[in-house]
Structure formats: structure tokens, C-alpha cells
Amino acid sequence: MIKQLDHDTTLQIAAGEVIERPRSIVKELLENAVDAESTHITIEVERAGVASIRVTDDGLGIKKNNLELALTRYATSKIAHISDLNHILSMGFRGEALASIAAVSKLTLTSKTRQCDTSWTVQVEGGEAINLTPKQAAGLPGTTVTVSDLFFNTPVRKKFLASERTEFQYILENVKRIALAYSDVSFKLIHNDKTHTHLHANMQEKERLSQLIGKEFADACEPIQAHDNDIQLTGWIAKPTYTRSLADQQYVFLNKRFIKDKGLYHAVKRAYHDMLHGNRLPAFVLYLEINPEIVDVNVHPTKEQVRFQHPQPIYQIIKRCIEHKLSATLLAPVSAYPPTKIEPTLTETSPPRVVAPKVSPARANPFINSTIQQESVTVVHKPTQPIPKIITEPKPVMQTIKQSVQHNQTTQMDADIQRPEPLGNAIGQIGHIYVLAENPNGLIVVDMHAAHERILYENLKRSYNDQGIISQALLLPVALSLGADKIECLTENALFFEQLGFQTTELSENQMSVTHVPMLLKDSPINELVEAVINEFIENQDSISQAVNQILSTMACHSAIRAGRQLTLPEMNALLRQIEITSKSKFCNHGRPTWHEINLKTLDSMFKRGQ
Ligand SMILES: Nc1ncnc2c1ncn2[C@@H]1O[C@H](COP(=O)(O)OP(=O)(O)OP(=O)(O)O)[C@@H](O)[C@H]1O
Ligand SMILES: [Mg+2]
Structure with a gap:
């Protein structure tokens, strides 16, 4: 017998696509905060997010009479029409994150716009309106979203959560991704009342990379830059001496959105192909800026997959730019030599010279x-x-x-x-292995x-x-x-x-x-x-x-x-x-x-x- 599911069940099923574990909440709340032009964002997490997650920003805020709407499914301020997706540059656009989070937790939304003197707050539990009439609250301009008792009404999903340690690592990874994309924003991550990471807005880029990915990566990486018509590529690639056994330091951002794209990873792999040992993997952070009209970001609920109208030029720019960086010679190579003229004759297949x-x-x-x-x-x-x-x-x-x-x-x-x-x-020569040479800077040792x-x-x-x-x-x-x-x-x-x-x-x-x-x-x-x-x-x-x-x-x-x-x-x-x-x-x-x-x-x- 076919039966129509009730409203609450459909909400919870839909929420499952977006809110899979605590890290999904952190990701969505951080995306909302950066979309609201925040410059300082604090993330407070208790017990790896299962007990509570609170994200506080100093962004544009939400007007009192929009608070309820913000928690309603398919209500968004970011697009008005499907055609707006063609030039979307914000992280959010579906209008379902807050509603999805509220469907599986107890959520409090408190906000104050820069023009308003008062802060207002509303509450929802498991998608049920508990207090949707805005109440006055204390608070600075910006928005605070507090999420507690995650999955209290969907105990099966709670059972599938990993250990606190692992869940916190997932959260950390999501904070990293946003912080790598928004280097002009300050982020503070507090776990169980202890500050875990604090990134200032005016930090040197290498220092930020060092904090987010590790000192070894920051020491081993070099900047890259290229552009081609509608495509702009910048970023950092690690020298072939710094490699990984896992693809855990591979970041590609498209218009600041972290994306996973096998084709683009492959482009990087090709560029490194004869420089890495065995199954070792390269480490990199790539930022692509592309005219949003030639990319479809609305492919998957997590928005990590995108579809390019013309993937080839993007593939090529990545491959060539990295290859170029890795191939740099100390002196102009052979092209500087006088070319020898060749006059080919029309002969049939011949044996090798x-x-x-x-x-x-x-x-x-x-x-x-x-x-x-x-x-x-x-x-x-x-x-x-x-x-x-x-x-x-x-x-x-x-x-x-x-x-x-x-x-x-x-x-x-x-x-x-x-x-x-x-x-x-x-x-x-020493040890019949190394050649020693002297140049104006000092000593050169060659294997x-x-x-x-x-x-x-x-x-x-x-x-x-x-x-x-x-x-x-x-x-x-x-x-x-x-x-x-x-x-x-x-x-x-x-x-x-x-x-x-x-x-x-x-x-x-x-x-x-x-x-x-x-x-x-x-x-x-x-x-x-x-x-x-x-x-x-x-x-x-x-x-x-x-x-x-x-x-x-x-x-x-x-x-x-x-x-x-x-x-x-x-x-x-x-x-x-x-x-x-x-x-x-x-x-x-x-x-x-x-x-x-x-x-x-x-x-x-x-x-x-x-x-
Ligand atoms: N931190 C925030 N600061 C200001 N406005 C916010 C904030 N969080 C949410 N909003 C407002 O609430 C709306 C709904 O947020 P929600 O995350 O549910 O949807 P979205 O961001 O529009 O799209 P998506 O579902 O793709 O994230 C947003 O469009 C925005 O107007
Ligand atoms: Mg959102």
C-alpha cells in the first residue's frame, strides 16, 4: 500500500541529505556566517558537536520579522529565481540549511542587524515551533545560532556517529576548508571550553597555511598563479619532496567553495606524474575563480560537487600551471639554442634513424x-x-x-x-656519490x-x-x-x-x-x-x-x-x-x-x- 508520509517525516528525511553529522551543521552555519559578510566568527563545540554547537558572527544579521522565515524550508535571501543560480557567488542558495538543522535538533536563532538597537531570538525543537514569536535578547550586531541535543528525535542516526575524537576531526576539517577560502576573516574554534584554533584576519598567508594544514606543508609549498579568459587560478603546491600517503591535503576551491572533482584532481596528478614516488600523493591548495555562469553548483545537497560547462580549459590551466612551476629551470633551457633548419622530405615509413x-x-x-x-x-x-x-x-x-x-x-x-x-x-666529489661545487652563495651538493x-x-x-x-x-x-x-x-x-x-x-x-x-x-x-x-x-x-x-x-x-x-x-x-x-x-x-x-x-x- 502506498501511503503519503507525514510532514515531519519528510522533513527529517530531507534533512538527512544535508545534516549527516555534526560537521554538516558547522559547515552550514559557517557558510551562513560568511555569506552575511562577517569578519569575526566563533565556533563553540561541546562533545564534538553532539551536545551543542554554537556559531556567533558579526555579520549583517537577520531582521526581527525574518527570523521565522529563516527557519522555514526553501526560504532564502540569496536567490529569488532559479535563473539567479547562474551568477551565484554565495555559499548558500537553497534555503533549507536552518530548517534541516532545526528538524533534527533544538535550535535557537538570535540576531541583531546593524541598523537595529535590539537583538531578537526564536526557538525551534525537532522542526516544531517552540517559540517563534521573537523575544528580546542580549547581543551584539550579528547572528548566533545555538544547536543542542543533535539527533534527539532520530536516535538511529545518533547511533551511527563515530567517536567524539573522529567527529571533532570532521568538524575541524570543515572549519579548515572555510578558513582556507576566507583568509580575510578571523575564526576561533573552541572545543569543550578550550580554544583549539585561532586564526586572525591579518595573518600572513603562509602562517595561516601553517596553522591550518601544518608547518611542513607551509615550508614546502610554493605559490602558483595563472589565468585564461574566464578562469583565474591561484594557490599553493607542495614541492615533490613533500608528499602524502593519503589525499588529505588536497584542497580545491571554486569561487571560495570547497569542491571535490575527480577531473581536477587528475589534472594535478598528471602534472606531478613523474615527480612522485610510487603511490605518494601531492599536497595543494588551489583557488579557482570562474564566471559562475559556466558552472552548475546545484548538483548535490552538500554542494561539494559541481558541473562545469567546459571542463577541459579548467583541467588544462591547472595541469599546465603546475607543470610549469615544477619544471622551472635555473637557466633558460634549450629554446635559447640556435635552431637548426629541417626540410622534411615526403618519404614513406622508414626505419629509425x-x-x-x-x-x-x-x-x-x-x-x-x-x-x-x-x-x-x-x-x-x-x-x-x-x-x-x-x-x-x-x-x-x-x-x-x-x-x-x-x-x-x-x-x-x-x-x-x-x-x-x-x-x-x-x-x-665526496663518497663517489656527491659532487661539490662552489657558487657565490656558498656550497652546492649534487647527488x-x-x-x-x-x-x-x-x-x-x-x-x-x-x-x-x-x-x-x-x-x-x-x-x-x-x-x-x-x-x-x-x-x-x-x-x-x-x-x-x-x-x-x-x-x-x-x-x-x-x-x-x-x-x-x-x-x-x-x-x-x-x-x-x-x-x-x-x-x-x-x-x-x-x-x-x-x-x-x-x-x-x-x-x-x-x-x-x-x-x-x-x-x-x-x-x-x-x-x-x-x-x-x-x-x-x-x-x-x-x-x-x-x-x-x-x-x-x-x-x-x-x-
Ligand atoms: N548568520 C546569518 N547571518 C545573516 N543571515 C542569515 C544567517 N544565517 C541565515 N541567515 C538568513 O537565513 C536564510 C536561511 O538560511 P539557510 O542556511 O537555511 O538558507 P540559505 O543559506 O539561503 O541556503 P542553503 O540552504 O543553501 O544554505 C538565509 O538566506 C539568510 O537570509
Ligand atoms: Mg545557508
Whole structure:
């Protein structure tokens, strides 16, 4: 039998969508307070909100004859018509929060407008009018809402509440979200009569971040800023050295509203993709300001989900802006080098560009080799692309650096002197792990493997994306013993491996011969490298782009100069010059730092000089 539910029951069911637990009350009351242009807001909570929650603000207040209306469902001062939602900038607009809270608690609403001399108060219990005739009360301009005995009339919901500790954490999280969005408002949170958090309105932004998210985050974050037509993006992103195992420090605000949007989180994840280790997650606070006409905020009762008319530009601005910040190089990168002219010819599919093997000197400078790809991007191409007509010879790093400086300067002064060298001059190596250099600020310490890994990785990525990885025929092919599955993988995906610079032929049932390897990696341990590449391919087969990135990262890791190798000063200097122009070179592919600067001030304090 179908029966119409009575009024009280429908109210309680509807309230359940908005008021799920004490934190929902705190969220709604704080939103009302900021919508009322308050500058000081106090939140007093007893027993994690189950006993009572009181929010006091110094905002615009509610007129005496509107108090009852404020507690009535679908009564709001924020919109008059559905079309007003197109330009909504207030947090509230449904006109149901106070009614929903009143339906599941005992609520007192006291308010005084700035124009009125008197404060007025009304009361409701479980949605029932107890005293809706306004009574005079004491109070300053603004509004105080007191909510007590939460869920007294819906005991089942009360049973589902977590421990007080957990419920208070939820409340705290909601206070954080509003306080992060309204940095010009002062917030005081009191729990069981003790002040838990006090944020002043005129606090430095970093200090506020430190109080709200933590000192470690505040120390590790950097500001970002970008805009594109109707979209404005500002915020803070943590350096890849500061990561989290949970997505608990990821905040996105849309026109000051905290939102959860998988697409936007994904944009950030993509921007950090080759800078974080394993499953580590980035930490960030992003503020988007978007013309409200192109966003629908009326998607879910909690208003945390929104629908963008055109999500792509927003996704792109976030991804590009963060990528740009993380990729910043110390010096202008390769674009400063004189471009080499290419005249493509219309040829059909051709094999990868192969360079004849050269007998290399007994020990080549690994860092000079690593630039070959970068400086000679014009000579390589993917198998599916036509062969460029002009092939330039790769140039050693010092020669190209000199050229670029001359190219960019009108005078004929010595290029070495003109080119800044932020990482200074190499002075030695310690533990065969770290390279030491001196610059005007002090001492530079470089983890040579981590730095070289990033340089190789960035060069491989750029080559792969631009024209393909240049491959080099091995003077003596290397025999590799492999399981049947790996041999099958190599032969079935021969074209893919060719694009990565590897060519192999089958020798026997369980042996392959490696004939060509990426030129950049020709001095690497071949067997180990090829096997690692196959393993990455097998593990990441589902997504080709992921497989490529993983493989390139593995190639870089296996080929980067290992700890224990002794370097000459020119080799160390070549490494420093490479770091300076390589994107993301402050961190290795796994988010570890590649170099540190220890400035003279720090050294002085270590030795107590000048104290
Ligand atoms: N702290 C406050 N200061 C001034 N006015 C308030 C305050 N709280 C509520 N009001 C008034 O009461 C009305 C009802 O508040 P309520 O939170 O129920 O709805 P809303 O904020 O309009 O929409 P939503 O349900 O989306 O929150 C508001 O529109 C506002 O006019
Ligand atoms: Mg509201």
C-alpha cells in the first residue's frame, strides 16, 4: 500500500541529505556566517558537536520579522529565481540549511542587524515551533545560532556517529576548508571550553597555511598563479619532496567553495606524474575563480560537487600551471639554442634513424653524451615520420652552450664569461656519490645519480615526443637469455621497442640478440637495461602512455651514472651545466631532491662565525 508520509517525516528525511553529522551543521552555519559578510566568527563545540554547537558572527544579521522565515524550508535571501543560480557567488542558495538543522535538533536563532538597537531570538525543537514569536535578547550586531541535543528525535542516526575524537576531526576539517577560502576573516574554534584554533584576519598567508594544514606543508609549498579568459587560478603546491600517503591535503576551491572533482584532481596528478614516488600523493591548495555562469553548483545537497560547462580549459590551466612551476629551470633551457633548419622530405615509413657505431674513447664524459639527444633533436625521428633532409652532427655540451650565448648577445665577448652558471664550479666529489661545487652563495651538493637520472629522463622524453629516440647499432651485438614470454613480447612489439631505440633479433628459443640501443644509453649495461624495459612494458601494457613513461624512467635510472664512479672536474662541470638547463632538475623521477645549496650564512652559523 502506498501511503503519503507525514510532514515531519519528510522533513527529517530531507534533512538527512544535508545534516549527516555534526560537521554538516558547522559547515552550514559557517557558510551562513560568511555569506552575511562577517569578519569575526566563533565556533563553540561541546562533545564534538553532539551536545551543542554554537556559531556567533558579526555579520549583517537577520531582521526581527525574518527570523521565522529563516527557519522555514526553501526560504532564502540569496536567490529569488532559479535563473539567479547562474551568477551565484554565495555559499548558500537553497534555503533549507536552518530548517534541516532545526528538524533534527533544538535550535535557537538570535540576531541583531546593524541598523537595529535590539537583538531578537526564536526557538525551534525537532522542526516544531517552540517559540517563534521573537523575544528580546542580549547581543551584539550579528547572528548566533545555538544547536543542542543533535539527533534527539532520530536516535538511529545518533547511533551511527563515530567517536567524539573522529567527529571533532570532521568538524575541524570543515572549519579548515572555510578558513582556507576566507583568509580575510578571523575564526576561533573552541572545543569543550578550550580554544583549539585561532586564526586572525591579518595573518600572513603562509602562517595561516601553517596553522591550518601544518608547518611542513607551509615550508614546502610554493605559490602558483595563472589565468585564461574566464578562469583565474591561484594557490599553493607542495614541492615533490613533500608528499602524502593519503589525499588529505588536497584542497580545491571554486569561487571560495570547497569542491571535490575527480577531473581536477587528475589534472594535478598528471602534472606531478613523474615527480612522485610510487603511490605518494601531492599536497595543494588551489583557488579557482570562474564566471559562475559556466558552472552548475546545484548538483548535490552538500554542494561539494559541481558541473562545469567546459571542463577541459579548467583541467588544462591547472595541469599546465603546475607543470610549469615544477619544471622551472635555473637557466633558460634549450629554446635559447640556435635552431637548426629541417626540410622534411615526403618519404614513406622508414626505419629509425641509426647512427653507425663509433669506437668510443676509453671513457667518454657521460654528461656530454647525455646532451647529444638534446642538442641534436633535429636529427632523429620516429619510424613513421619522414627522414629530415639535413642532419647535423651532435655537438659537445660546452660548445653548444658557447654558441647559444653568442647567438643571444650582440657583442662578441667571451661566451663563457657571459653565461651565468647558477650552480657554480665543481670543486670535487665526496663518497663517489656527491659532487661539490662552489657558487657565490656558498656550497652546492649534487647527488650525481639522481641528477643524471632526471637529465636523461627529460632528454629521452623530449626526444621520444619530438622526433623519436635515436638508436645506435652496437659494434658487437649482445646476446640475451630470456624466458619464452619475454621473447614473445619483444618480437610481437618489435615496432614499439624500435621507437624506444631498441632492435633485437631472435637467436634461439630462449636467446635474443640486441643489435641497437638508444644512442644516449649506449654505455649502459645492455642486458640489464633491456630486461628492465621488457618488465616495465609487461607491467604497464594496459596504458601505452603510462608504459612509455615508465620505460623511459627505467631507462634513465639504469643508465644514469652510478654511485661509486669517480668523475673528473670537466665531467662534474658538464653535469652542473646540464642540471641548470634541464626541466624538473631539482628532483629525480621519484621525487627525491637532486641538489641542495648550503649558503654562506648557514655555514657561518655552523661555525658560529660573527656571533
Ligand atoms: N548568520 C546569518 N547571518 C545573516 N543571515 C542569515 C544567517 N544565517 C541565515 N541567515 C538568513 O537565513 C536564510 C536561511 O538560511 P539557510 O542556511 O537555511 O538558507 P540559505 O543559506 O539561503 O541556503 P542553503 O540552504 O543553501 O544554505 C538565509 O538566506 C539568510 O537570509
Ligand atoms: Mg545557508
